Amino acid sequence: MSRKYKIPKATQESTASRVFLLWIPxxxxxxxxxxxxxxxxxxxIKSDAELHSLTVSYWPAQPTFQAYEHLFGQxxxxxxxxxxxxxxxxxxxxxLTVSTLAAYSFSRxxxxxxxxxxxxxxxxxxxxxVLLLIPLFTIMRQIKLLYTPWALVLSYTTFTIPFSxxxxxxxxxxxxxALEEAAMIDGANxxxxxxxxxxxxxxxxxxxxxxxxxMQSWNEYTFAVLFTNxxxxxxxxxxxxxxxxxxxxxDLITAGGIITVIPVCIMFFFAQKRLVAGLTAGAVKG
Amino acid sequence: MELKxxxxxxxxxxxxxxxxxxxxxxxxxxxxxxNAFNMSFMNYNLTRPNKMGYNNFGNYVKMLNDSDFTxxxxxxxxxxxxxxxxxxxxxxxxxxxxxxxxxGRGVARAVSLIPWVTPGVLIALMWSWMFDGxxxxxxxxxxxxxxxxxxxxxxxxxxxxxxxxxxxxxxxxIPFFALMILAGLQGIPGDLYEAAAIDGATGIQKLFYVxxxxxxxxxxxxxxxxxxxxxxxxxxxxNMTNGGPANxxxxxxxxxxxxxxxxxxxxxxxxxxxxMLVLLVAAIPYLKSTFAEKGA
Numbered sequence: 001m002s003r004k005y006k007i008p009k010a011t012q013e014s015t016a017s018r019v020f021l022l023w024i025p026x027x028x029x030x031x032x033x034x035x036x037x038x039x040x041x042x043x044x045i046k047s048d049a050e051l052h053s054l055t056v057s058y059w060p061a062q063p064t065f066q067a068y069e070h071l072f073g074q075x076x077x078x079x080x081x082x083x084x085x086x087x088x089x090x091x092x093x094x095x096l097t098v099s100t101l102a103a104y105s106f107s108r109x110x111x112x113x114x115x116x117x118x119x120x121x122x123x124x125x126x127x128x129x130v131l132l133l134i135p136l137f138t139i140m141r142q143i144k145l146l147y148t149p150w151a152l153v154l155s156y157t158t159f160t161i162p163f164s165x166x167x168x169x170x171x172x173x174x175x176x177x178a179l180e181e182a183a184m185i186d187g188a189n190x191x192x193x194x195x196x197x198x199x200x201x202x203x204x205x206x207x208x209x210x211x212x213x214x215m216q217s218w219n220e221y222t223f224a225v226l227f228t229n230x231x232x233x234x235x236x237x238x239x240x241x242x243x244x245x246x247x248x249x250x251d252l253i254t255a256g257g258i259i260t261v262i263p264v265c266i267m268f269f270f271a272q273k274r275l276v277a278g279l280t281a282g283a284v285k286g
Numbered sequence: 287m288e289l290k291x292x293x294x295x296x297x298x299x300x301x302x303x304x305x306x307x308x309x310x311x312x313x314x315x316x317x318x319x320x321n322a323f324n325m326s327f328m329n330y331n332l333t334r335p336n337k338m339g340y341n342n343f344g345n346y347v348k349m350l351n352d353s354d355f356t357x358x359x360x361x362x363x364x365x366x367x368x369x370x371x372x373x374x375x376x377x378x379x380x381x382x383x384x385x386x387x388x389x390g391r392g393v394a395r396a397v398s399l400i401p402w403v404t405p406g407v408l409i410a411l412m413w414s415w416m417f418d419g420x421x422x423x424x425x426x427x428x429x430x431x432x433x434x435x436x437x438x439x440x441x442x443x444x445x446x447x448x449x450x451x452x453x454x455x456x457x458x459x460i461p462f463f464a465l466m467i468l469a470g471l472q473g474i475p476g477d478l479y480e481a482a483a484i485d486g487a488t489g490i491q492k493l494f495y496v497x498x499x500x501x502x503x504x505x506x507x508x509x510x511x512x513x514x515x516x517x518x519x520x521x522x523x524x525n526m527t528n529g530g531p532a533n534x535x536x537x538x539x540x541x542x543x544x545x546x547x548x549x550x551x552x553x554x555x556x557x558x559x560x561x562m563l564v565l566l567v568a569a570i571p572y573l574k575s576t577f578a579e580k581g582a
Contacts, residue, residue: 021383021386022383022386022388023388025379025383026383026384026388026394029376029379029380029383029398029460030394030397030398032457033397033398033400033401033457033460033461034397034400036401036409036412036413036416036457037400037412039412039415039416039423040412040415043415051421052421053421054420054421056421056422056423056426094310097306098306098307098310099307101303101304101306101307102303102304102306102307102308104303105299105300105301105303105304106304108300109297109299109300109303111297111300111301114300117304117308120311121307121311123573124311124315125511125514125515126514126562126565126566126569126573127315127319127562128517128518128539128542128558128561128562128565129518129520129539130518130520130539130542130543130546130554130558130561131319131322131542131555131558131559131561131562132314132315132318132319132322133543133546134322134325134546134551134554134555134558135317135318135319135321135322135325135555136314136318137546137551138321138325138332138551139317139318139321154310154314155314157310157311157314158311158314158315161307161310161311162311165307190299215403218405219403219404219405219406219407220405221405221406221407221520221521221525222520222521222524222543226546226547235405236405236406236407236408236521237407239405239407239408239411240407240411240525243411250415250421253411253415254412254415257408257411257412260405260408261400261403261404261405261408264403264404265400265403268399268400268403269396272396272399276399276465276469277469279465279466280465280466280468280469280470281469
């Protein structure tokens with residue numbers, strides 16, 4: 001199709017409108033969104049005296065990493081980090097495995113009950129967490145799983161599985177069936193076709209979904225605070241514990257906060273593109 | 287979507303593939319929901335195990351006469367309307383900005399999503415520290431800008447606590463809205479803008495007559511997801527104000543959570559079911575579209 005008229009290009013915008021409609025609002029947004037992290041970091045490297053001085057300083061006069069030393073020494077922050085890692089890894093592996101199988105089933109087969117089952121998975125996020133938390137607490141207590149990592153893993157699957165099924169179903173629908181059909185004509189059975197043909201194409205999507213599940217379990221607080229004790233408490237609970245032992249220790253909390261978000265941010269940046277594509281596909285297509 | 291593998295023979299394969307996910311969902315979601323439903327008709331306080339038993343709708347009667355419950359219900363509405371409303375408004379603005387061409391756009395897009403991947407507890411603690419009455423940076427900034435004269439203890443005052451937690455939840459939710467709307471913006475065919483430009487439409491007119499109508503579905507789905515999410519969220523309020531001062535930030539989800547933490551499971555279940563019903567009613571249009579389009 002030939003175009004008879006000029007397309008208004010971004011480069012044709014006037015400098016004034018670039019400044020007022022792009023740069024100024026963009027900078028304001030980024031400052032608003034990122035300032036809390038800057039502030040958290042600055043707080044974590046302030047000395048105690050500077051922290052509780054009535055004049056607020058925007059960069060510490062004498063930066064110190066004492067809070068980090070205390071956090072890992074006296075407060076043994078590695079322990080909750082290890083607990084969080086265990087819970088997040090197990091949750092990710094379990095959810096990813098069962099969700100991929102379920103999503104493959106939804107995406108590739110037509111069977112009686114397919115529609116109601118899909119709706120069951122899609123509407124799952126309607127149930128308030130607090131509603132699930134109450135019976136899960138009593139059940140975990142009865143089957144003696146309370147205060148073990150499994151109590152958290154099982155509770156987290158209540159939201160990670162439905163979500164991953166939905167996400168993986170979207171990714172799988174984008175992979176043409178012709179791909180595995182070709183393999184099956186060549187004599188491979190369905191399982192083999194899935195492993196040899198689909199899985200390699202799906203791998204980046206699996207990683208993106210895995211990162212999302214990991215993030216959710218790493219960050220979760222409401223279940224964690226009720227379902228853990230001193231031995232297996234996860235990072236979010238440990239962070240909150242720093243409030244109120246000896247007043248609020250803001251340098252320790254902020255240091256812990258920085259340590260907590262860094263791994264998640266790194267993982268997120270690698271998975272970001274595909275994850276966002278998968279998340280938005282459903283909502284945009286409708 | 288094409289379904290070529292449709293066969294007349296009964297095929298057990300899809301059911302086998304679904305089985306693990308279904309079994310887990312059945313045991314951690316469906317059975318517990320029935321459990322909670324059952325508990326909601328009982329005196330079920332774990333601190334008083336010998337007094338358990340059905341109480342003839344006692345929890346529901348108690349709920350209707352509990353001014354803390356009705357207050358919490360009302361505050362949930364305020365929390366959701368302003369929280370989600372703010373997230374939408376600013377998320378939309380951010381999406382429009384990030385949809386323009388500029389150097390460093392990829393980085394700006396990725397970086398602006400960070401609040402979304404930050405744990406709720408940490409968000410609550412970071413903002414509590416910034417809102418702090420004595421050493422808080424927000425007081426310092428506002429005083430430097432001469433917007434206030436005296437320091438304010440935001441989270442300790444009845445009139446400022448709710449706005450403070452709402453600002454926090456808005457901050458947390460802007461990225462999600464922005465990324466959904468941005469995806470929607472990228473899906474609008476350029477022809478529509480060209481046609482509007484030929485007809486002499488101004489920027490504002492394009493926004494209202496092209497952009498917003500094209501995004502209707504995206505906005506609708508995203509808002510629905512967020513309403514459910516924000517209404518159910520506990521961690522931000524719980525860790526910033528614990529529902530206080532004088533219950534002024536106690537939403538229904540927070541109230542239920544506190545009741546459950548004090549092991550009064552019967553009453554907590556009844557209120558959690560009430561919360562679910564409220565959300566269900568609010569989400570009817572969303573559910574309808576889910577049944578109509580996605581289930582096909």
